[in-house]
Amino acid sequence: MKFLIFATCLLFSVARAGDPTLADLSPTVDHMVEAVLSSDPAGYLSYVAPDDPMFFQEQKNWARDLEIHCPISFRIDLDGGGFAVQRDGSITVPMTMTWKMAENARSRRVSYPARFVERDGRWLYAGEQWVRVKAPGVEVLVEPEDKSVGIQIASVLPGVRERLDELSGITTERVQQVKVYGSMKHLQQSIYLSYTDPLGGWNEPGESIKLVRQGIRSGQQMRSLLAHEYGHVITFALGSDATHMPWWVLEGFAEYCSAVLAGSPHRFPPIVSRWAERGNLRTWDQLSDFRGEAMNHQGHVYAQGHHMIVFLVEQFGLEKLIEWLRAQAQGDALDDASRAVFGMSWADIDQAWQKSLGVSKAP
Ligand SMILES: [Zn+2]
Structure with missing residues (x-):
């Protein structure tokens, strides 16, 4: 070149x-x-x-x-x-x-x-x-x-x-x-x-x-x-409201892209299972606001966000994930986008994700 x-x-x-x-x-x-x-x-x-x-x-x-x-x-x-x-x-x-x-x-x-x-x-x-x-x-x-x-x-x-x-x-x-x-x-x-x-x-x-x-x-x-x-x-590029998405969605997807180029798109970040075992996960609300509370949980924003993105890709496929990102980038709230694209409420998805991690008590 x-x-x-x-x-x-x-x-x-x-x-x-x-x-x-x-x-x-x-x-x-x-x-x-x-x-x-x-x-x-x-x-x-x-x-x-x-x-x-x-x-x-x-x-x-x-x-x-x-x-x-x-x-x-x-x-x-x-x-x-x-x-x-x-x-x-x-x-x-x-x-x-x-x-x-x-x-x-x-x-x-x-x-x-x-x-x-x-x-x-x-x-x-x-x-x-x-x-x-x-x-x-x-x-x-x-x-x-x-x-x-x-x-x-x-x-x-x-x-x-x-x-x-x-x-x-x-x-x-x-x-x-x-x-x-x-x-x-x-x-x-x-x-x-x-x-x-x-x-x-x-x-x-x-x-x-x-x-x-x-x-x-x-x-x-x-x-x-x-x-x-x-x-x-x-x-x-997906929509003019993209920066208003939850911060963990933005960083989780960026980390996923990074993993794709490293040849490991299906790999869950291992630290998240350890957090799950120790009851050290965060709620998604805690990881959402870039200028607020989420600044106190930056490690979780990236790793827990990445973990959830891999989970969603495994469950629903990459095409649906992009559709879900697009809906949010065009102004849909997390729960609305999840119901419209995945056919499930965000609370149900979160519960399924926690179950996949063996969590018995919600964060
Ligand atoms: Zn980033």
């Missing part, structure tokens, strides 16, 4: 009269800071370049969080020493964001080379300055020192995508973008300022698959990781 690598070459020629300078970015940066500190998503987004729809969607979600979590301090510093005007007229400059979410919270800081583009006489923030590795249907964005990781992902992802498209009967047309962040704190910052949970990957509708460099190994581990994240892409 052929890979094309696009990196921006820095211009070292002497600046010409009329070239943009660091001072031209000041109004943009000032407005971004002001919008963040006043919980103003629309104001912030008016200084974000809309050219790349995935980046813009990520920034929309980033800005939307300001309405719920507004930092008490936030600043952006640009390092003029690394300022460069690129061949396409854009500006690249090392940027540092520093912020604090609450008086008693620690101060956080992330630095990366940022890009700004001029549109209608205004300079707009265009995100990180990435190196882009392209393969058919796939574009991987990496930091310059991670080019080889980009090439590996670009070689593995098309196969993962083909296998899971075939399995689910759902074909996604778009070029699948993957961003690889050099650090966990940079990935967290890219999600939104208030995000602090450790994570290996992230994916939301319309966003790129986001991974953190240190979590990526090669071979089977990479295939499994990409399959998990691409599993989310499939679910999101």
